[in-house]
Amino acid sequence: DIQMTQSPSTLSASVGDTVIITCRASQSVSPWLAWYQQKPGKAPAVLIYKASTLESGVPSRFSGSGSGREFTLTITNLQPDDFATYYCQQYYGDSRAFGQGTRVEI
Amino acid sequence: EVQLVESGGGLVQPGGSLTLSCAASGFVFTSFEMNWVRQAPGKGLEWLAYIGSSNTVIKYADSVKGRFTISRDVAKNSLVLQMKSLRVEDTAVYYCARRRGYGSGGPTDFWGLGTLVTVSS
Numbered sequence: 001d002i003q004m005t006q007s008p009s010t011l012s013a014s015v016g017d018t019v020i021i022t023c024r025a026s027q028s029v030s031p032w033l034a035w036y037q038q039k040p041g042k043a044p045a046v047l048i049y050k051a052s053t054l055e056s057g058v059p060s061r062f063s064g065s066g067s068g069r070e071f072t073l074t075i076t077n078l079q080p081d082d083f084a085t086y087y088c089q090q091y092y093g094d095s096r097a098f099g100q101g102t103r104v105e106i
Numbered sequence: 107e108v109q110l111v112e113s114g115g116g117l118v119q120p121g122g123s124l125t126l127s128c129a130a131s132g133f134v135f136t137s138f139e140m141n142w143v144r145q146a147p148g149k150g151l152e153w154l155a156y157i158g159s160s161n162t163v164i165k166y167a168d169s170v171k172g173r174f175t176i177s178r179d180v181a182k183n184s185l186v187l188q189m190k191s192l193r194v195e196d197t198a199v200y201y202c203a204r205r206r207g208y209g210s211g212g213p214t215d216f217w218g219l220g221t222l223v224t225v226s227s
Contacts, residue, residue, distance in 0.1 A: 001168065034213040036151075043201055043220060044151065049213035087151050091205065091212050094165045096141060101150040 002026050002090055006099030013078055013104060021073045021102045023088035028068045032092040035064055035073045038101075039084045047086075048073065078104075108132040108216045110202045115221030122192050122225070128185040128202030128218055135183045136161075139205040141214060142176060142187045144198035144223075152198075155187070156205070192225045199223075 003026040013019050023033065033051045036044035046055045048064035051071055061076045075082055083106055088099040114126040126142075142154040155166045155176040164176060175188040185202050199220040206215050 032208070032212060036214075038151070043203075043217035044214075045217075046213040046215050049206075049211040053211055055213070055215075085150075089151075089153070089214065091214075095167060096153040096156055096205070096214070097167075098143075098151040098153055 001095045002029060002093045002097055004088055004090055004097050004099040006086075006088055006102050008102060009100065010103045010105060012106070014106070015078055015080060017078045018074065018076045019078060019104060021086055021088075021104075023066075023071045023073070023099050025069045025071075025090055025092075027093075029090040029092035030067045032090060033064075033066070033071050034089050034091065035062075036087045036089065037082075037084045038087065044087060075104075108204070110204065110216055110218035112200060112202050112218045112221035115200065115223045117224045117226065118192055119227050120192060120194055120225055123188070123190040124192065124223060126187040126189070126200055126202075126221060126223070128187075130183045130185060130202075130204070133204070133216075135178075136180055138207070140176075140178065140185045141203045141205055142174075142185075143201045143203055143214075143217075144196075145201070145220075146195070146198040149198075154200075157185070159207070189223070192223075194225050197223060197225045 031051045035048040038044040052064045111129045141156040201220045202218040204216040
């Protein structure tokens with residue numbers, strides 16, 4: 001099964017910062033990689049799909065890039081509402097594995 | 107409006123069984139891949155299983171293969187997860203989730219609110 005590794009596991013940032021989260025797959029999963037945001041007590045919500053396509057309604061300060069095995073989620077001009085946990089997920093193979101998550105904290 | 111509502115969670119003893127259901131509405135249930143995902147307390151998301159739109163493709167995570175069974179009740183527009191031989195480490199919130207087709211980019215775009223399963227003696 002495809003394994004997903006995210007880094008860092010925790011990230012400290014301030015409002016207005018740019019943050020970058022990395023996700024690496026154990027094999028190529030292009031282009032089938034999505035990013036999700038989860039807030040405490042809530043279900044995840046999709047931000048980016050197909051590695052770089054912004055989901056409808058998601059602010060443009062979120063962007064995704066990458067191909068093959070390595071992908072990044074970039075949040076520019078970090079807003080108070082963005083402090084949350086972020087997950088990548090591949091949907092290329094027979095599994096739908098998630099990364100272990102990156103908590104973005106103040 | 108797309109809605110996914112899980113039910114069936116609760117307290118069960120180690121070694122016991124439990125069946126979760128997810129009532130789907132607001133979309134053509136048989137046209138989408140459906141997934142079960144869980145989240146242990148304070149931990150990350152763990153994908154468990156999916157059933158393809160045609161019901162011909164079913165896949166499981168290694169952690170639940172042979173113990174959990176995913177199925178789709180078309181008459182009731184319901185996704186089901188039968189769980190047996192439950193372990194303490196199966197304690198988690200269990201989410202039902204819909205995945206869009208690859209032609210639409212393919213992400214998991216709708217999630218239920220989750221149902222809590224606690225495995226404890």
